[in-house]
Amino acid sequence: MSAPLLSCSRRLRRTPFSRRVEAAGIKAYTVYNHMLLPTSFDKPGTDYFHLKEHVQVWDVACERQVELKGPDALKLAQMMTPRSLAGLTEGKCLYTPVVDENGGMLNDPVTLKVGDDRYWMSIADSDVMLLAKGLAAGAGLDAEVFEPDVSPLAVQGPKADELAARVFGDAVRDIRFFGYARLPFEDTNFVVARSGYSAQGGFEIYVEDGRYGEAVWDALFAAGGDLNVRAGYPNTIERIEAGLLSYGNDMTIEDTPYECSLGKYVHLDKAVECIGIEALRRHAERGHSREIRGLRIDGEPLPGATEAWAVSAGGKAVGHVSSAAWSPSRECTVALAMMNASHWTPGSEVEVDTPEGPRGAEVSALPFSEA
Amino acid sequence: MSAPLLSCSRRLRRTPFSRRVEAAGIKAYTVYNHMLLPTSFDKPGTDYFHLKEHVQVWDVACERQVELKGPDALKLAQMMTPRSLAGLTEGKCLYTPVVDENGGMLNDPVTLKVGDDRYWMSIADSDVMLLAKGLAAGAGLDAEVFEPDVSPLAVQGPKADELAARVFGDAVRDIRFFGYARLPFEDTNFVVARSGYSAQGGFEIYVEDGRYGEAVWDALFAAGGDLNVRAGYPNTIERIEAGLLSYGNDMTIEDTPYECSLGKYVHLDKAVECIGIEALRRHAERGHSREIRGLRIDGEPLPGATEAWAVSAGGKAVGHVSSAAWSPSRECTVALAMMNASHWTPGSEVEVDTPEGPRGAEVSALPFSEA
Numbered sequence: 026m027s028a029p030l031l032s033c034s035r036r037l038r039r040t041p042f043s044r045r046v047e048a049a050g051i052k053a054y055t056v057y058n059h060m061l062l063p064t065s066f067d068k069p070g071t072d073y074f075h076l077k078e079h080v081q082v083w084d085v086a087c088e089r090q091v092e093l094k095g096p097d098a099l100k101l102a103q104m105m106t107p108r109s110l111a112g113l114t115e116g117k118c119l120y121t122p123v124v125d126e127n128g129g130m131l132n133d134p135v136t137l138k139v140g141d142d143r144y145w146m147s148i149a150d151s152d153v154m155l156l157a158k159g160l161a162a163g164a165g166l167d168a169e170v171f172e173p174d175v176s177p178l179a180v181q182g183p184k185a186d187e188l189a190a191r192v193f194g195d196a197v198r199d200i201r202f203f204g205y206a207r208l209p210f211e212d213t214n215f216v217v218a219r220s221g222y223s224a225q226g227g228f229e230i231y232v233e234d235g236r237y238g239e240a241v242w243d244a245l246f247a248a249g250g251d252l253n254v255r256a257g258y259p260n261t262i263e264r265i266e267a268g269l270l271s272y273g274n275d276m277t278i279e280d281t282p283y284e285c286s287l288g289k290y291v292h293l294d295k296a297v298e299c300i301g302i303e304a305l306r307r308h309a310e311r312g313h314s315r316e317i318r319g320l321r322i323d324g325e326p327l328p329g330a331t332e333a334w335a336v337s338a339g340g341k342a343v344g345h346v347s348s349a350a351w352s353p354s355r356e357c358t359v360a361l362a363m364m365n366a367s368h369w370t371p372g373s374e375v376e377v378d379t380p381e382g383p384r385g386a387e388v389s390a391l392p393f394s395e396a
Numbered sequence: 397m398s399a400p401l402l403s404c405s406r407r408l409r410r411t412p413f414s415r416r417v418e419a420a421g422i423k424a425y426t427v428y429n430h431m432l433l434p435t436s437f438d439k440p441g442t443d444y445f446h447l448k449e450h451v452q453v454w455d456v457a458c459e460r461q462v463e464l465k466g467p468d469a470l471k472l473a474q475m476m477t478p479r480s481l482a483g484l485t486e487g488k489c490l491y492t493p494v495v496d497e498n499g500g501m502l503n504d505p506v507t508l509k510v511g512d513d514r515y516w517m518s519i520a521d522s523d524v525m526l527l528a529k530g531l532a533a534g535a536g537l538d539a540e541v542f543e544p545d546v547s548p549l550a551v552q553g554p555k556a557d558e559l560a561a562r563v564f565g566d567a568v569r570d571i572r573f574f575g576y577a578r579l580p581f582e583d584t585n586f587v588v589a590r591s592g593y594s595a596q597g598g599f600e601i602y603v604e605d606g607r608y609g610e611a612v613w614d615a616l617f618a619a620g621g622d623l624n625v626r627a628g629y630p631n632t633i634e635r636i637e638a639g640l641l642s643y644g645n646d647m648t649i650e651d652t653p654y655e656c657s658l659g660k661y662v663h664l665d666k667a668v669e670c671i672g673i674e675a676l677r678r679h680a681e682r683g684h685s686r687e688i689r690g691l692r693i694d695g696e697p698l699p700g701a702t703e704a705w706a707v708s709a710g711g712k713a714v715g716h717v718s719s720a721a722w723s724p725s726r727e728c729t730v731a732l733a734m735m736n737a738s739h740w741t742p743g744s745e746v747e748v749d750t751p752e753g754p755r756g757a758e759v760s761a762l763p764f765s766e767a
Contacts, residue, residue: 030424031402032435033702034632035718036521036644037426053401055408056427059521059644064403104533126533131526150407150430152523155502159530162475162497162671163537172649261405273407273430278543300533331404347406 028053037061040086041176041238049256057087057150063258070353073262076225077354080184081257082245085222085229086176086238090145091134091154097166098142100298104160105146105153106136107282107299109292113138118203118218121146122282122290123153124301128308129278130285131156133270135220137205145231147177149272160300178230178241179259184252185227191248192241193217197228205231210241222259224267224392261329262350265359268319268391274330275317275347275361281305283313284363286391314366315344319389320377322358326351327379335378336362336386343368346377359393360386399424408432411457412547412609420627428458428521434629441724444633447596448725451555452628453616456593456600457547457609461516462505462525468537469513471669475531476517476524477507478653478670480663484509489574489589492517493653493661494524495672499679500649501656502527504641506591508576516602518548520643531671549601549612550630555623556598562619563612564588568599576602581612593630595638595763632700633721636730639690639762645701646688646718646732652676654684655734657762685737686715690760691748693729697722698750706749707733707757714739717748730764731757 031037031054038060040046046063053065063084066072075081093101103110106121107128113119115138123132123146132153134146146153157170180189189197193208197217200206205218216231232241246254270276276285282305283291291305299305320336329349336344342365349360360377368375373388402408402425409431411417417434424436434455437443446452464472474481477492478499484490486509494503494517503524505517517524528541551560560568564579568588571577576589587602603612617625641647647656653676654662662676670676691707700720707715713736720731731748739746744759 028401028403029422030399030436032399032424032426033700034426034642034645035701035703036642037702039703051400053403055403055405065401125529131529152526155523156526156530158496158502158671159527159532160534161530163531163534166534271405271407274405300529329404330406331408332406332410 040084041232041235042084042086042178042242045239045242046084046256058089058148060087060089062087063256065258066256069262069351072257073260073353075255076182076223076257076260076263078183079253079255080180080182080188080249081255082242083179083181083257083259085179085259088147088177090147090173090175090231091157092171092173093144093146093157093168095142095168097168098144101157101161101166101168102136102144102146103298104300105156107292107297107302107305108290109295109297110136111295115139116204116206118205118220120203120290122287123156124282124299124305125278126300126304128281128301128304130272130276130280130282131278133272133276137216137218139216145173145175151272174233174235176232176235176238178232179221179227180230180245181221181223181227181257182225185225188245188249188252188254189217189228192244210237213237222269223263224269225263261348262352262359265348265350265361266352266393268393270317270361271348280363281308281313283308284315284317286317315363316369317391318362318364318369318371319391319393320346320360320362320375320386321355321389322349322360322377322379322384322386324384327358327381330360336364336375337378338368338375343375355393364388411455412603412606413455413457413549413613416610416613417455417627429460429519431458431460433458434627436629437627440633440722443628444631444724446626447553447594447628447631447634449554450624450626451551451553451559451620452626453613454550454552454628454630456550456630459518459548461518461544461546461602462528463542463544464515464517464528464539466513466539468539469515472528472532472537472539473507473515473517474669475671476527478663478668478673478676479661480666480668481507482666486510487575487577489576489591491574491661493658494527495653495670495676496649497671497675499652499672499675501643501647501651501653502649504643504647508587508589510587516544516546522643545604545606547603547606547609549603550592550598551601551616552592552594552598552628553596556596559616559620559623559625560588560599563615581608584608593640594634595640596634632719633723633730636719636721636732637723637764639764641688641732642719651734652679652684654679655686655688657688686734687740688762689733689735689740689742690762690764691717691731691733691746691757692726692760693720693731693748693750694756698729698752701731707735707746708749709739709746714746726764735759
């Protein structure tokens, strides 16, 4: 079926940038952390090529922050992730899978230390704040847990450095990958991190105090006219090609970090006091028998996957597709799939049960190689 | 602006009834607990009058269950709600506000005891499972926490008893309000509760094992042809008139149960070991100075509220509208609003800052009196 309409209500929160997004001609949204996330301004291929050639501004306010504050804030953060936070200092961002007591994925935030005993977890689509509140109350920790008024705005694309430098100064050029600096804007300053949900490079501006939202947006567009700056959004085609996973699509509570190719973020050796660490130790000993891979699916363009598509070989189930999109540069449908060990080797030939019938497909390493 | 499109993906989970909902001509959805919730089949007024005159089947699978299982399951449930669970026995449903350590609303589930040391919390739109996992892990409780394969299907409207009796037998007629029975269906049985998000009466069928979803749907439609059964959804107009609150719209973490007129569910006197009980004790001592009321807003039909609308009197802020809908039976816009004590008395005259300009309004008790 074609895309249905979205009924909006206060529960699907607007963002500090929503009026600008509407003025830019938004066509469709998804809902993420109880908030509107843009998904379409122009044709998918047009938005995609523009991202790869120019620079886009993305309303990703839905990457809500969970602030942990107080003497036990670090301990609380560490209870949620199996990645050691021992080396986390101000100015750094850390990708931190969050797991439950069984080692199942609950979220995959980026964690920032933003002050003494103050951390932000910049979350994917699940209420990490409730997990943190439960842990803090259950364990009697001395840490406040709340959602601060912080709304990320991403600047992504090959011209992102130039655009960000025009608004925040040349200091942005010195920010390392997954590093951040506090940079001035009007009478305030923002955390500006070199990060974002694309492989094109760029920044995420953590806009603190929503009243500055439209001013930041406007400053970027005023500065970027000759750079062909446009409104964009986390691009499904580009992020699949880049092998960037989406929580809720490609990873769920049914999957361990190992199965999501995130084993390198599990520090079993470092006495990490995470609620899932014992379970992950058992998973590590046992080994895992499925893992996320890319798929190139044959034939005409397919719609996105709105539920898992079964993957088989010789009539036997060997995995499922979790995300899919037609790639206009590769002229095939690219997909992410959880694949059994028997068929996770790149080059394996499989069959995908798509809404438009069975299709042949070939397993690919991630990220996909250049088109 | 008119309703935007919704971009679907696996992350916005389909339900066991989605194919039937599509076949019934679904026009729009909202997203609730990371799942699709229908919001429109016909014109709003048509769907509304049909609900009040006949019987509807609602896909409310998005009312996910959080199962608590094990020796400490009851203790864990009690940590989340200030309502005493001491009297909760099998066969009963209990409306249980869930609060955080500050007494702020986190959810308002219905809690069912479904077996020895087994509870379901049938949740509104926030990840209560993560709160429960955090509390259990933090406090070292002996309780499993998970989302079982249970998808509620509601049967609502004045003919709901007749329709449910035709499918589940006359035993449904004996189920008391907020009581449930386990009733047979094919080779299994379901929890069938006399509950639901309307004032028209009816049932919620907790369909356990999604593979039965389409069979239950089909049985209801096959049995209800002469009852004019149709596909419906939680109806915003009707639920506002009935004073039924919506978490995320009318209640948020910023509000206490007292402010949401839910004080009767806070049992300060019963030694309830809820994480918010100390905070609620302080709130009770201090008293509260705002509370939810109805508003009748003058003039032409207004769109729904997609963000809070300021309410003022004599130029001073006195509240905000959280939900609004045009009532075709009352021929005015009905709304729910958090009102300051100075203007919470029914009959108070106020002004609402709507997207279509300022409008006069009159405060009403809840539920609204009959049209």
